[in-house]
Amino acid sequence: MTENPITGPAPLAGVKVVDLSKILAGPYATMSFADLGAEVTKVEHPEGGDPTRMWGPPFVGDDATYYLAVNRGKKSVTLDLKSEEGQRIVHRMLEDADVVVENFKPGSGLQKIFDYRALSERHPHLVVLHISAFGDEGPLSDQPGYDMVAQAAGGLMSLTGEPGGAPMKSGYAMGDLGAALFGVIGVLAALVERGRTGRGQYVTTSLFECQLAMHVNWATNYFATKQRPHALGSAHPNLAPYQAYPASDGYFVVAVGNDSLWDDLCTAMGRAELATDPRFLRNRDRIEHRDDLEQVLTEVFAANTVEYWCRVLEEHAVPVSPIRHLDEIYDDPHTAAIGMIGTVDHASGPLEQIAFPVNFGGARPRLRSAPPAHGEHTDDVLEKYRAVSV
Structure with missing residues (x-):
């Protein structure tokens, strides 16, 4: 080269x-x-x-x-x-x-x-x-x-x-x-x-x-089911929880890509019982009960700030991020x-x-x-x- x-x-x-x-x-x-x-x-x-x-x-x-x-x-x-x-x-x-x-x-x-x-x-x-x-x-x-x-x-x-x-x-x-x-x-x-x-x-x-x-997974989802997909906001069609949630002072995102991370998230939230809830046990269960899951997590996350949840979830190695604006990204030490x-x-x-x-x-x-x-x-x-x- x-x-x-x-x-x-x-x-x-x-x-x-x-x-x-x-x-x-x-x-x-x-x-x-x-x-x-x-x-x-x-x-x-x-x-x-x-x-x-x-x-x-x-x-x-x-x-x-x-x-x-x-x-x-x-x-x-x-x-x-x-x-x-x-x-x-x-x-x-x-x-x-x-x-x-x-x-x-x-x-x-x-x-x-x-x-x-x-x-x-x-x-x-x-x-x-x-x-x-x-x-x-x-x-x-x-x-x-x-x-x-x-x-x-x-x-x-x-x-x-x-x-x-x-x-x-x-x-x-x-x-x-x-x-x-x-x-x-x-x-x-x-x-x-x-x-x-x-x-x-x-x-x-x-x-x-x-x-x-x-389209990637959206296409294969449709080919398998022949069901027309629709917008899901920030949610993911194949993973849950994998979206933005409101904290007490703003929004942040949580990305749970496997069941082990779901267990970690439950521990980080102080809600270990959710990990064994039959509605949320596996990813396929959480997708099926997406509305129930969103309601529960929205209530939990509303109790504290974006900064708090990002710090706590990071401590438990759960992928998380505040929703940052471009000026914040350009001034970030990692970007530099x-x-x-x-x-x-x-x-x-x-x-x-x-x-x-x-x-x-x-x-x-x-x-x-x-x-x-x-x-x-x-x-x-x-x-x-x-x-x-x-």
Whole structure:
């Protein structure tokens, strides 16, 4: 593995990525490649660039923080991809590249111009990652979509929220981010295969497909029972107790993953008799009597504070946590100890960023450079391509 003394581990050093994507899924994937050491060039339209540059407030300098969150470590060049000159330059870039990432709207002119079949024929070494809303086949394949559309169409909103309440999206953009992460996995696998065969390939994923992939136990529950699942608030469909409970001054979560932990919880609460209650003896019993269990635990936990219960349950090795806000997490000593917040030098001053969440040999990839200004590297990057004719 390549080690950069300034940036840390760089397992993808030498890999060149051309980023033709925008918004979140594609840019998050390409930022991940950049964090891992790849050379990533972001191609943006001369007028405005990536729309997320204006998804604010808040802003830092000219750019919205939304854009700044998913574009570090890249170089930005501006090209009109609908022009002959822009297309010629991009194809020259792709001759040098290993990976291209795009999320062109289905049926759009750009999708037709950069059709993967033509790209594969012209650049057989290239790994092409295409991210869409609903995939390349099927009745919905030509539909555009944003994260919340995928969360609604893919079932997440039907499983999120309180029982009987209004549907809710997740706090994170799980449609886009899920597609980004599966897209990264697909590209890395394709690069490994290219190492054996010498040929790239067309890799596709979609927000909808990745929502289904993340159903996991919800899907197998349904396949086994054919019963439509519904939102359970913070509760778990297969474990109990495994949810948030109100203490006297707020909420905290308890996660009992096996019957032994249930015994420990009962001891910690000073209610050892509950461990032998036939309604709660095994996990399957607690699921069957979920309402009774919730009523009993709610009464017990309401007698003291979040701080008290977290301390007592920790002493008995029962998984527990207060429900923390982001400012509390970012100021937490544990967050600092694992190095999950770093700083890059931005034109407006030091810019804090969340780091890549994987260590290599005990070392984390360091943040390499700030998200680029619109077209910041156009002249430097494109100098050698503009002068070449095809």
